[in-house]
Amino acid sequence: xxxxxxxxxxxxxxxxxxxCEGAASAEEIVTSHLERIRSADSSVGAFLYVDEAxxxxxxxxxxxxxxxxxxxxxxxxxxxxxxxxxxAQGMPTTAGSKILGEFRSPYDATVVVKLKQAGAMIVGKTxxxxxxxxxxxxxxxxAETRNPWDVSRVxxxxxxxxxxxxxxxMVPLALGSDTGGSIRQPASYCGIxxxxxxxxxxxxxxxxxxxxxxxxxxxxxxxxxDARLLYEVIKGADAHDSTALALGEERTVSQGPWRIxxxxxxxxEGMEAGVRQVTEAALERLRSMGHELVEISLPHTPYAIxxxxxxxxxxxxxxLSRYDGVRYGMRAEGRDLVTMYEKTRDEGxxxxxxxxxxxxxxxxxxxxxxxxxxxxxxVRTLIRQDFDYAFxxxxxxxxxxxxxxxxxxxxxxxxxIKMYLGDVYTVTANLAGIPGLSIPAGLAxxxxxxxxxxxxxxxxxxxxxxxxxxxxxxxxxxxxxxVDE
Amino acid sequence: xxxxxxxxxxxxxxxxxxxTKLFCSCSAAFGGEPNTHTCxxxxxxxxxxxxxxxxxxxxxxxxxxxxxxxxxxxxxxxRKQYFYPDLPKAYQISQYDQPLGEYGWVTIRGADGAAKKxxxxxxxxxxxxxxxNHLGQRLGDATGSLVDLNRAGVPLIEIVSDPDLRSAExxxxxxxxxxxxxxxxxxxxxxxxxxxxxxxxxxxxxxxxFQGNLEDLPRVEIKNVNSxxxxxxxxxxxxxxQRELLAAGERIVKxxxxxxxxxxxxxxxxxxxxxxxxxYFPEPDLPPLVLDPQWIADMKRGLPALPDAIRAxxxxxxxxxxxxxxxxxxxxxxxxWQQATALFQDERLVTNWMLSDLSRLINARGESFANSxxxxxxxxxxxxxxxxxxxxxxxxxxxxxxxxxxGQSASQVVKDRGLSQITDASAIQSIxxxxxxxxxxxxxxxxxxxxxxxAFLVGQVMKQTRxxxxxxxxxxxxxxxxxxxxxxxxx
Numbered sequence: 020x021x022x023x024x025x026x027x028x029x030x031x032x033x034x035x036x037x038x039c040e041g042a043a044s045a046e047e048i049v050t051s052h053l054e055r056i057r058s059a060d061s062s063v064g065a066f067l068y069v070d071e072a073x074x075x076x077x078x079x080x081x082x083x084x085x086x087x088x089x090x091x092x093x094x095x096x097x098x099x100x101x102x103x104x105x106x107a108q109g110m111p112t113t114a115g116s117k118i119l120g121e122f123r124s125p126y127d128a129t130v131v132v133k134l135k136q137a138g139a140m141i142v143g144k145t146x147x148x149x150x151x152x153x154x155x156x157x158x159x160x161x162a163e164t165r166n167p168w169d170v171s172r173v174x175x176x177x178x179x180x181x182x183x184x185x186x187x188x189m190v191p192l193a194l195g196s197d198t199g200g201s202i203r204q205p206a207s208y209c210g211i212x213x214x215x216x217x218x219x220x221x222x223x224x225x226x227x228x229x230x231x232x233x234x235x236x237x238x239x240x241x242x243x244x245d246a247r248l249l250y251e252v253i254k255g256a257d258a259h260d261s262t263a264l265a266l267g268e269e270r271t272v273s274q275g276p277w278r279i280x281x282x283x284x285x286x287x288e289g290m291e292a293g294v295r296q297v298t299e300a301a302l303e304r305l306r307s308m309g310h311e312l313v314e315i316s317l318p319h320t321p322y323a324i325x326x327x328x329x330x331x332x333x334x335x336x337x338x339l340s341r342y343d344g345v346r347y348g349m350r351a352e353g354r355d356l357v358t359m360y361e362k363t364r365d366e367g368x369x370x371x372x373x374x375x376x377x378x379x380x381x382x383x384x385x386x387x388x389x390x391x392x393x394x395x396x397x398v399r400t401l402i403r404q405d406f407d408y409a410f411x412x413x414x415x416x417x418x419x420x421x422x423x424x425x426x427x428x429x430x431x432x433x434x435x436i437k438m439y440l441g442d443v444y445t446v447t448a449n450l451a452g453i454p455g456l457s458i459p460a461g462l463a464x465x466x467x468x469x470x471x472x473x474x475x476x477x478x479x480x481x482x483x484x485x486x487x488x489x490x491x492x493x494x495x496x497x498x499x500x501x502v503d504e
Numbered sequence: 505x506x507x508x509x510x511x512x513x514x515x516x517x518x519x520x521x522x523x524t525k526l527f528c529s530c531s532a533a534f535g536g537e538p539n540t541h542t543c544x545x546x547x548x549x550x551x552x553x554x555x556x557x558x559x560x561x562x563x564x565x566x567x568x569x570x571x572x573x574x575x576x577x578x579x580x581x582x583r584k585q586y587f588y589p590d591l592p593k594a595y596q597i598s599q600y601d602q603p604l605g606e607y608g609w610v611t612i613r614g615a616d617g618a619a620k621k622x623x624x625x626x627x628x629x630x631x632x633x634x635x636x637n638h639l640g641q642r643l644g645d646a647t648g649s650l651v652d653l654n655r656a657g658v659p660l661i662e663i664v665s666d667p668d669l670r671s672a673e674x675x676x677x678x679x680x681x682x683x684x685x686x687x688x689x690x691x692x693x694x695x696x697x698x699x700x701x702x703x704x705x706x707x708x709x710x711x712x713x714f715q716g717n718l719e720d721l722p723r724v725e726i727k728n729v730n731s732x733x734x735x736x737x738x739x740x741x742x743x744x745x746q747r748e749l750l751a752a753g754e755r756i757v758k759x760x761x762x763x764x765x766x767x768x769x770x771x772x773x774x775x776x777x778x779x780x781x782x783x784y785f786p787e788p789d790l791p792p793l794v795l796d797p798q799w800i801a802d803m804k805r806g807l808p809a810l811p812d813a814i815r816a817x818x819x820x821x822x823x824x825x826x827x828x829x830x831x832x833x834x835x836x837x838x839x840x841w842q843q844a845t846a847l848f849q850d851e852r853l854v855t856n857w858m859l860s861d862l863s864r865l866i867n868a869r870g871e872s873f874a875n876s877x878x879x880x881x882x883x884x885x886x887x888x889x890x891x892x893x894x895x896x897x898x899x900x901x902x903x904x905x906x907x908x909x910x911g912q913s914a915s916q917v918v919k920d921r922g923l924s925q926i927t928d929a930s931a932i933q934s935i936x937x938x939x940x941x942x943x944x945x946x947x948x949x950x951x952x953x954x955x956x957x958x959a960f961l962v963g964q965v966m967k968q969t970r971x972x973x974x975x976x977x978x979x980x981x982x983x984x985x986x987x988x989x990x991x992x993x994x995x
């Protein structure tokens with residue numbers, strides 16, 4: 020390479036172009052990112068596993084492709100990281116837990132198949148809260164991940180490793196998963212773009228299930244155009260996932276100006292002043308661009324956290340039952356079957372996972388099912404209806420992604436309720452099944468603040484288009500561990 | 505002393521005969537090297553998802569309709585959760601509160617011929633579990649267990665009867681009829697010994713003065729009995745055991761019991777006092793199962809003739825009820841009969857030969873009508889030779905045996921063995937003359953009125969003709985010759 024900016028400082032579009040034009044080889048691109056991981060990840064701790072040999076081998080293979088072969092594959096020459104609850108054949112998968120032990124997947128997740136077909140070079144697996152349960156990545160049983168903006172702070176979670184890897188420019192693209200905000204919240208804390216697609220838009224086959232009716236895989240990137248690119252690669256129906264929608268009509272919207280809904284329930288108490296300031300400035304910018312801001316109400320918002328923390332643990336308690344020490348992963352020996360089960364699960368799961376398994380088991384128990392699980396499902400329906408009504412009036416809804424900025428590591432260790440309440444702006448999109456996009460809107464005391472865009476079901480592409488018009492109006496992001504000025 | 509009424513309800517699991525499993529594309533075939541019919545989905549690997557097998561739904565729907573159930577246009581799947589090594593996900597995907605079929609019935613007929621409808625409460629679809637092979641003689645002292653997941657995920661239907669059965673005999677009749685109905689649908693191998701049909705029996709005794717809900721009676725579930733006969737034996741034993749306990753003033757414990765084939769006794773497996781909480785909840789990985797009502801109606805119209813209708817038709821045609829019952833309960837025999845009677849007018853002759861001689865040969869060999877070497881066309885050809893007088897009944901039996909052994913046609917056997925019946929009087933006359941000459945005393949016996957003596961003479965002629973002489977002809981020739989040559993003159 021010449022004296023121009025390092026390859027790791029490019030976004031995916033740019034890398035792909037350089038590769039297609041022959042200005043950079045795939046090997047040079049991968050090598051640059053691997054070096055970046057080596058230098059930056061010691062302080063960030065985003066990766067659980069880096070597949071140097073595999074990525075280099077794939078790069079050398081791609082270097083033999085013709086220009087046409089490169090152009091045919093939208094991610095040719097582009098390194099990608101996977102949250103470590105997405106399986107890739109032959110690679111270890113831990114879900115941030117001890118219980119999977121030395122497990123290596125015998126199969127590729129559908130999104131991994133699609134990434135490979137699109138020419139992406141998978142460089143490794145990123146850290147997460149155990150089984151994606153958490154909002155700080157502190158609940159990983161395996162590693163600590165720090166926020167590249169301030170290493171004393173959390174990167175958010177549960178896709179904290181992917182968010183930190185992208186923000187620290189170790190990869191241009193990463194996949195995360197979002198069950199109650201696990202893509203959007205860490206994206207917000209790390210100042211990147213993170214998007215949760217419409218439920219069913221992206222196959223969950225090969226995503227280690229947390230809460231099946233809420234989980235979605237989505238893109239985490241430094242630009243909206245990259246997020247859109249990655250989304251277009253991974254979306255689509257899948258013969259392996261009965262809940263993945265056949266490619267339906269994407270909702271389209273006019274060029275604008277739009278009616279943008281601002282839900283009053285999302286601007287109440289609990290929002291930090293810095294977040295409020297950045298959000299209001301962004302809203303003001305939208306107004307000045309000619310859009311109409313409309314105050315709306317999503318009246319069942321106050322019940323969302325409660326409903327979410329019944330439904331998600333209930334499904335999780337069932338989904339995590341398979342980790343029993345019988346077929347794969349860790350096994351603690353016991354004198355009989357029941358002791359083996361108990362010891363394996365006791366030693367294999369961390370405290371937060373156990374807390375949620377207990378919550379969920381209780382919520383599904385005979386005599387409690389109606390009061391907890393069934394009631395939560397009814398609330399879920401009401402929340403979905405809130406959005407249905409709102410989207411009759413407005414084209415998009417804009418809210419802060421989180422009520423706060425990245426908090427200090429260890430700060431919420433003893434306060435799970437406070438941790439749960441941080442999900443207040445994001446869980447509703449999962450409960451309603453609608454797409455949500457978090458984009459960096461500015462800084463509060465030097466820490467990023469995310470702005471969340473919501474659209475009706477199947478409005479995924481319109482979200483990118485709409486948010487992109489704002490992106491051009493905002494100060495360009497200066498990456499926290501970026502190239503020295 | 506209190507009188508008790510026997511209350512029995514049966515849960516029958518039937519493995520559906522699909523090529524692949526219920527939620528993945530692994531082979532659903534019985535057997536195979538352990539863990540070779542497996543993939544990440546049926547092994548319950550992290551990240552896998554179920555995808556419903558449409559063929560299984562089709563077979564389940566046929567079954568539900570054939571059992572007179574109402575099939576739901578919208579049903580759903582649920583997770584039934586418990587830990588066991590043969591259950592990879594630690595939950596079974598089943599149907600809980602919205603089963604595919606409901607409100608059906610099976611008609612049984614007792615020895616007195618009276619028909620009784622036994623309610624079919626529900627028919628639902630679920631996946632099978634794997635198998636554990638215990639190392640050692642019994643589970644109690646096993647040194648270890650090997651898990652084989654070939655069967656995990658094989659599609660099942662569970663057919664739950666109402667508690668309408670009042671005796672072990674009724675349970676036997678119900679199972680026999682149920683199996684017969686299902687056999688006409690081509691949905692399962694229905695082999696109890698291989699586990700493709702399994703039965704659990706719930707047995708309780710109702711005191712004469714009990715007015716409450718039957719479900720509230722303490723009931724014992726006899727699990728996984730491997731033949732209809734043993735279900736009957738198990739219930740008989742259990743009824744006697746419960747009667748004794750009640751007579752002794754003890755109480756029946758709600759529990760699960762196994763059946764020991766060797767002793768004919770049931771034995772306690774686990775107490776249900778602390779009821780399992782399966783924590784059922786809707787399976788979030790599968791959307792509701794939505795069936796087009798038109799498709800359901802088409803499926804119903806497409807059902808084959810079922811035992812009730814077949815039985816009525818056969819009896820209408822003059823078949824004895826007993827024979828009709830035998831044919832109906834063995835679908836292969838009935839289909840054989842249909843093919844044979846399509847080619848041969850005399851239905852009674854077909855029935856008789858099928859249910860006596862051919863049945864005996866088939867049973868002796870452990871074969872079936874479907875794989876017998878004597879095909880319906882072959883049997884019909886044989887019957888034709890009888891009808892034309894070419895073969896006597898006795899000769900025909902010999903020919904049938906040869907056909908059965910060698911697979912040759914009737915005419916081939918007749919030709920090879922020089923077996924055709926001699927119907928030419930002149931060919932037999934010389935033998936008749938010789939026999940009469942050799943047995944003057946017997947002839948005298950006959951003339952003195954001993955009718956039996958003639959039979960001896962017929963036998964002698966038949967012997968010398970190696971059975972090929974037509975018996976009535978021999979009879980006639982003997983009588984004529986005695987009359988002509990030995991009878992005292994009338995003058």
